[in-house]
Each structure stands twice: as structure tokens, then as C-alpha cells.
Amino acid sequence: MRHQRPNVLLTIATWVLVIIFIFPVFWTILNGFKSEFDATANPPKFLFSPDLAGYELVAQRGMLAYLWNSVVASIGSTVVVMLLSIPAAYALSVREIKQSQNTLFFLISTRFLPVAAGILPLYLILKNLGFLDNVWALAIIYAAINIPLAIWMLRSFFMEIPKEVTEAARIDGAGIIRELVRIVVPITIPGIVAAALICFIFAWNEYFIATLVTGATAKTTPPFLASFVDGRGFFLAVLSSAATLAALPVVVVGWLAQKHLVRGLSLGAIK
Amino acid sequence: MRQRKAPWLGAAAALFTAALVSASCGGGTDTAEEAETTTTETAATPVTITVATVNNGQMKDMEQLTAEYEAQNPGVDVVFQIMEEGDLRSSVTADIASGAGQYDVVTIGSYEVPQWAANGWLTDLTPYVGTPEYDVDDIIKPVRDALSYEGQLYAVPFYGESSILMYNKEIIEAAGLTVPNKPTWQEVAEIAKKVKSDKVNGICMRGKPGWGESFAVLTTMVQTFGGNWYDMDWKAGVNSPEFTQAITFYKDLLETAGPKDPLSYSFNECLNGMKNGDFAMWYDATSLAGLLESDDSPVKGKMGYVYAPVVKTKNSGWLWAWSLAIPKTTKNVDAAADFITWATSKEYHQLVGETLDWNRVPPGSRTSTFENPNYKEAAAAYAPITLEVMSSVNPNQPGVNPQPWVGIQYVSIPEFQDVGNQVAQLVADAVAGRITVKEALDKGQEIAQKAGDAQK
């Protein structure tokens, strides 16, 4: 705590900035409860009678199925990402192997190819393997895309572990696996949670690949949201309703993760 | 000293492997299981028809009413894959070009139909539409022509549109003006400038760059000013005097009396604007009328509808149809054909009118709909002019000079999506004042000529 007494002005300023910053989110949520005509009114309406037509339409279209696919693809890919990335990041940081710079560079270079260039080849490969419209295939693809990010993030967090801690463990005779599982992971839980959350969010909101590679059975939430865009009509309210619903699971996950993020990110606690 | 692996690592690995194995066995679409083709008589074998389509009003209604069809045809399950228009184009094109066969019915426009039919991608529908109940001649002729290739019909329309000029009667009359039934562009510009005020803009027109967005409007303008994309020898005319005149006129009109942020404005934005009474006039698709005349519209009854403005031609409405086609890769041809003929039949129109709203009957596809007394009453404000306009457009020669393709606001060549898009972006930069109109059109000429050369 840097200040002895709470600085009220600073707190107020903080809240003002926060409210201004998230106004667009608040506005979208509000629009989800308006009728289409109210959502597109000039001047913008802050007072209006609520209209749940948007939410009804979303429910009618069967949002649950798409949410479930998103859950499978996002959680599935995040689990795979963490299972593969934690050991890998460990091998590139705490006990760094020789090739680590080249490996790290290679991993991040897999993100250099723009999606639009790689997506048709990907589509054709999946088609020939019979994996189109398969939510697990989507999860695997998301995992491959997010692993480089996770490894880079986790590596930075792992490198923050004080050397004394790992040395002490080594002197005690801990082997690699034990060191990883019993020491490194518990200490960096906040970092792991942060990386997992970010990977989950990217998988949840991914749109381009999901649209092209899935069909009736595996379609996730982002293409579902896009399907509300109407080229010849009103859609702002229903889209806002759908977007609000689509963000709720992520907010829940974020809220749960937040508890780990706030507490003990400070590694000074271990000393 | 033996290292013991953490037990949870092993469990996770086993779980993951199991999931992978089960996924590769059980994943995938249903079409693998329903590989049998059925005829419509034996409704015993279950069939799933996957329809890829856009999210517009008529399709939303069709999705709702499909329950009726399924009730009449037990064993047939119709699954709608609703997508945003751009995504639909990408998905369906990728699917058809690679032969992936995910869809039994696809929604494509009059631009794609002749080209895809030429590529051999679509099923010839002529055998399926020959029945007297279907009455294929009832489909408005220009629309029917647009969906045919070498005399055979390859798609059936569920939505057709042309373009008209609409105006807010209150605003126009309050300014002491009138809008003639067959206005010229110059007259329209006059009215727009006179009626413009702090609160109201003169006219809303599309400015969002795109071959089907700003250039749907612009191509018709260019044609009625006497220009065109290509002449009979496939020589591009993008920087011709007439084309330049049309673009300059368009730019001036937008600057003096158009929307404040033209490059972000397309159909939807103008729709919002008209509904809010922010614009006095609007030149766009005929379907806008149905939207603004719906029961809860704040401007119901306040709109007037006249012909698309002209200069040198007799009429300048465009022609677009969303239609249902059957890819050759489908395994359920008969079932799919049965569905799409139902969805575009007279009885379907009747069903929409009776169950939902006569205003929501799919516009612009069948002449008989316009003669239906219920429809005539509900759509009295705009039905007559819609029918007049749609029947009188000439996709063979919409402009002053003959052209080597069939189509009004687009050129029916595969390169046009790209060419139209690039030229639209150049014109957009000109409208924003970043480059001159001449620079834009000269560059556009190069791009268009490359495509023109490929046709010779």
C-alpha cells in the first residue's frame, strides 16, 4: 500500500474513467433490451420501454447448441494448450535448453501467416480427412494456434521464479518432473490462470476459421452471432441481445479466474 | 531412483486420447449417415436437407414456416444454416469449388447463377419446375432470365428486387416541392439541394464501397448517363466521359445533400435514417418499401414511391434475385428439389400471407402475387410500382449501348466481384477527397481492362 489514507479524488477519477471506457459495452447491453426501432433512434434513446423481442428471437434460433459447441471447443483447446505448454515453457525457462531461442522464434513464427492465406489449405486438408464440421477438430486447431502464445506468456512468468527457490528444491534432490509439478506450477498459478484465460477468450471469440470449417453440427457462437446481421432490415437490437448472451460465459470464466489473478500474483509472498 | 510421473498427467493424457478417438469416429455431418437418396414417395427413409442461406426477412419467415413443410412431408428434416451474406458467399463458394458437399440447397444471387451453371456446379431444375401448379411462367420474366443459363433454369427465386426512389411526403410537401413519377437525376439533385436543412438531409444514397453496395447504385447511374463498364468488344469504359460524368455527379450530390458519413452508409444505415426522418429521399431497393410500411413503422403511410431516376434511358432500375439452387454434390436431389419448389410456389406465398403478414410475402418473384387482392390491399403503397419496375427492366441492354453480358448492376463475369470492388474503393477515396475522380477512374480503367481482356 503506497498511500496511508485512500485518496478520494483519485478513486473518483478512476471510476469516471472506467465508466467512460466501458460505455460501449453498457450501450450494447442496453440496446439488447430495446425494440429494433428504439435501438436505431435518432437521437439515441436512454429512456425506453424494454422489449425482449431480441432475446426471444435468439432463443428461438437455439443459441444453446452453439454455446455448447463453443464451450467444447474453447475448454477443450485450452486444456490441450495448458497440458502441452506448461512443460514446454518450463523446458525453455527454468531449465533452459540450448535451442530455446530458435524454438521460441519458430513457435511465434507460426502466427505470421495471415488467416485468410492459410484457411483454404486448412479447409482442403480437413475436407480430405473428413474432419469438416467437427468441433473436436476445431478445438485441436485452436490449440495449435494458441500454444505459441501460451508458451511465451508462461515462460515469462516462470522466469520470474526466484532462483533460490528452484535451487533449494534441486539441492533437496528434486528431479525435473517433481520440480515442475511440485514447485513451479503452484508458485505460478496466477500466471497460468492468466494465460489460460487469454487462450480461452481467443478460442471463444474466434470467428473466421469457425465460420468456414464448421457446418450444422459444430457451429460455434461467433458465426451464430454473425448470422443475425441482416442485409435488408433491422438487426441492431437482436445482435446486441445475442452478443450479450455470448459474452456471459466468458464473463463468468473471467470472474472465476480473477480470484486467482488478484491474489498472490506477487511472488514476494513466497519468500 | 525411479521418477514417478504425476498421476494426473497420465489421466489427462488418457482422457485426451479417448476423446480424440471417439471424435474421429463420431464426428462429422449427418450426410455420411444419410447417404441414401430418396424419392418423395417413400417418406419412410429419413432425409436431412441442409440449406445454406442469408439472414433476411424472407428467409427468417421461411425458417419459421418450414415446420408446415415438414408436417406435410414426414421423414424430411430441413436444417437451415443461416449466415451473414459475406460469410455465405465464402462458405458456399469454398464448398462448391472443392466439392465438399455440405449443403443440399444453397442461396445464391442472380450474379452467381449463370456462372456456376456454366461451371457445371448446379443441378438443372427444368425437370422439376414443369408442373402446372408450379407455373414457372408465373415467375417474372427478367428474373427468370437472370436465373437461367442456355435456356435452362438453374435456380428458383424467393426474393426479387429492383430499385426505386422513395421520398418522405411530409418533408417534401412542407418545402413546397413535388417529385415527378419518372424523375431525372438532375431534378432529383435540385429537390435534394432545396429541401436540405439542418435537420434533414436531401437524399440518402449508398456510399459504402463494394460491387454490390455502392456500385449497385452507381452502375445504374452510369448506365443512365450513357456509359457502361464495357462495350461489345470488351473494351472497358471506366474513364469514359459518361462514366466520369456520372461519378462526378454522384460525388457532388453526396457532398451537397447526401449523408454526412457517406462511406459508412449502405442499405441498413439509410433505412435507419429514413425511418427516423433524417432524409427527404432515398434511392435503393424496392424491398425497402415493405420494411417502411410495416405496421409499427413510424413512417407508415408517409412515403411516396416513384421510378428510379433516369437521364438518357427510359428506366434505370436494377435487378437482383436471391434464389435457391441445388449443388451437383448433393445426395438428396429429389428431396431438395421438392423443398425448393414448395418454398417458391404460389401456395407458399399464400401461406406467408395468411399465417404471418401480407406485407411479408416474398416480393418480386411471382406475377400472381401482385394480383392477389389481399396482397394488393396490404401493399397498396408500393406493390404497383414494384411490379411495373420489375417487369420493365431489361437485363440485356439496361444502358444506352448494347453490352456483351446479361445483367444490369453487375457484369456477369467471374472477375467482376474483384473489379467492381476495387473500382468501388477507388471511387470511395474520390468521394472522401483523397484522390480526384479522374485519378480514381483512370486506375479503375486499368483494372477493368485487364478483366475485359480475359473475356476476349
Next chain:
Amino acid sequence: MPAFSARLWFSRDLREVRLFLQKAKSTTKKTADKAKLKGLLYPAVIFVIILTQLPFLLTIVFSSINWNLLKPADRQFVGLENYATVFSSGDLIPALIATITMTTMAVVSSLLLGLLFALLLDRKFKGRALARTLIITPFLVMPAAAALSWKFSMFDTNIGAVNYFAGLLGLPEPAWITDYPMVSIVIVLAWQFTPFMMLILLAGLQSQDQEVLEAAAVDGSSTWKTFQLITMPHLRVYFEIAILLGTIILLQVFDPIAILTKGTGGTKTLSYLLYERAFIGLNVGEAAAYGVIVVVITIVLATLALRTLFSVFTRGVRA
């Protein structure tokens, strides 16, 4: 295992023998350790290789073919012709400039805003947890939905909130998309990525050593000096990671461009240009050639940047 040594056989010094055996054992352990570490690393790397390099190889193959999706009959091998088209089309350089401009502006603005919010939300105050969760929300919304929302409910000159409030405050009401396309997109991107930057920087702020900070306060150091001399150096690694990852992700960004400006006004980045070539031009070969060129350019730039600027990449484990 050290190589067979003749000396061993002739040495009568047992201590030497014992030393030799100890060294052998620890080298064995080191080798075994190395193998184990590789075993921890390889699954991830092999997984990524298979899933990303196969499509990339196919992309390279496609770049040598003339293939327009709508003209399947004309498909044929053309060698480097697509690359020639890419370089002579005149679209590559403007796209590169657009990409660099947009990415730089978005990264810098989201980083600064992220730092501001990280600092503000680092201190304890009432409802801090709620404020933190709220700040994350722009990052949680689907990017395409956020872009649509900004386009219609914020930037629209008639129904949008931005010009409405600007009008109330007497500020100018610009035509956002027509007159300020790049700024509009950067605003949306910065808005979406500020939470991302904030999360990383907040982690950095929270991992500061409290004892050091308190010692500085006791010594009479002002807030600004403490920030300058203690906090900022500590945050350097976090800044680097935030900038690096943020840049990598923002390079690929696509939705706001497609929804707001459609690539006009100098906003056609490499990512959007590629999309146009692939899905509107329907020219698979040309798009693939663009893809390969973009990868090469990015590798060159990334190598330069990483080896010179980013200590997080060049340094090893904290010695």
C-alpha cells in the same frame, strides 16, 4: 558417459577414479535431464509443427498454381508468376504501410491506456474487484460484434452515441468513417486491447517487491521518483511481453477493417488485402503468394526486433 580412457586403467589413484565416476554419474544425469526436458518440450512443438506447417506447405504449393475458384478448368502450374503479380500489383507497399501504421498506433495507444488503468487499479480502493472485472469486458466481447456495435451505435452520424455526446458538449461531430478511417479503426482496436495490456502490466505491478517499495517510501522518495526508478525498470519485461504479443495479434486483425472501412482510406492492411485476394478475387494462387511473402517479411522484421530490442527474448534465465 565419458569416452573410454586408457588412463583409467593405468591410474592407481583411487581418488581420481572416484572423481571420474562421479563426473560420469552427473554427466549421465545431465544427459538424462536434457532428454527429459526435450521430452517435455517436444509434444508441444511437434503438435504445432504438424498442425501449422502442413497448411503452410500447402500454401506454398498453391502459390505456384494459377487457380481461380470460379474458373476451375484453368488451373495450372505457373511457377513464380503469382509472385510477379504480387510485386507488380502495387498493392503490397501500401498494405505494408497500412499494417505498420495501424499496428503501431493500436499497440501504443492500448499500451498507454493499459498502463494508466493498471496504475489506477493497482491501488486499493472500494470496489476495485468490480472495476477490474468491468475493465476486462471490452476484451471479452466478440470482435466482430464489437466492431458492428461501434459502427452503428457509436460512430454513426445519426444514431451513434459519440457524435450525440460531442454535440451536447459543443465538440465537433466528425464523419468518422469517411474522414478518419484509420483513427476510427485504431479507436476500436485500442478499446478492445487495452484490457489485454492492462492484465499483463497489472501482473507486473502486483509482482513488485513490497519491501523495496516501502523502503523507498521510508527513505522519502516521491511517488514519481519511485515510479521512475523502481517500478518502470521492473516493468520492462512485462512491457516487452505485452508489446510483443499484442503486436503479433494485432497484425492479423481483420474484423474492424471489414466492418468499418472495407479497406478504404489507407486502412487496407496485409491481412485484409489477403482476404480480398482470396475471397473476393477468388484467386487462391495469388492469395497464397501474398501469404508466403507476408511470412517472409514478418520473419525478417521480427528477427531484427527480437534480437535487438527485446531482452525477454535474448536473455536466459535470471542468472
